[in-house]
Amino acid sequence: MSTSPSPAATPKERRPKxxxxGRKSMPEHITVKVFVLAPIVALAIAVPFAWGWGLTWVDVGLAALFFVVSGLGVTVGYHRYFTHGSFKAGRPLRVALAVAGSLSAQGQVIQWVADHRRHHAFSDRAGDPHSPWLFGTGPKALAKGFWHAHMGWLFERDITNAERFAPDLLADRDIRRVDALFPLWVGLSLLLPGVLGGLITWSFWGGVTAFFWAGFVRIGVLHHVTWSVNSICHMIGDRPFTSRDKAANFWPLAIFSFGEAWHNLHHADPTCARHGVLRGQIDISARLIWMFEKLGWARDVRWPTTARLDRLATAKS
Structure with a gap:
């Protein structure tokens, strides 16, 4: 009579990775600090730079353009498509989304996805790379947790295991190539605004100010918008749907995050292509996915259903 193997007898290759x-090398650790801190320095000097002579409408327009492209590259590409599979896409769109997300300078696509899948696997528990609730609930603990969730976790040396959390992307030759070219995409994200600013104004100074505003400052603002979803949206806000963690909706962040701040529904139903599902919840990322679907570029989109939303809402009571 056969019996099922005990856990101790499970083959090693079947055990979770x-x-x-591993840990980041010192050059990798320093590089992360540069990518995180340089845009913050740019933000710090932005106001005095703009006060007298450093901001034009060309700078504003280019900053808005690159903010939208790189921001949607993160929300639609890195997050809803690569991390959660909210829709399916052909090769051209898949590569374009990976490149657009890389322009945000938030990290290589494979590592970003691995970190975020790990976040969902252990959300607000031990193992979550950026939960604000890992140190307790007192005032000092929450202050430490906010810093950790917002950006402190980026300075830690541990590397999330991509073989465990993102094996599908490791097996995708196109995505591995985009991933390997990450320094190129970041360089273009900084230099292209300057080049365009110089060409539009036909001046060297126009290129310098565009490089500063639409390059460094835009990246810095987008960084903090994304990090605020990790920190603020796991601490305060409304929770109309049931999730196993403290993910919440924080409406002041909704437009700038392209709908990511409707975070409660996302954690209640992570693969859903739309996060803002209630009346008045604008979700720009979902609208772009809808456009992709209408153009035939996206298929099998996981749109919310009334029955599913009702189950998630009533389970709370």
């Missing part, structure tokens, strides 16, 4: 795969 470790959460982390």
């Amino acid at each position: 470790p959460i982390v795969s």
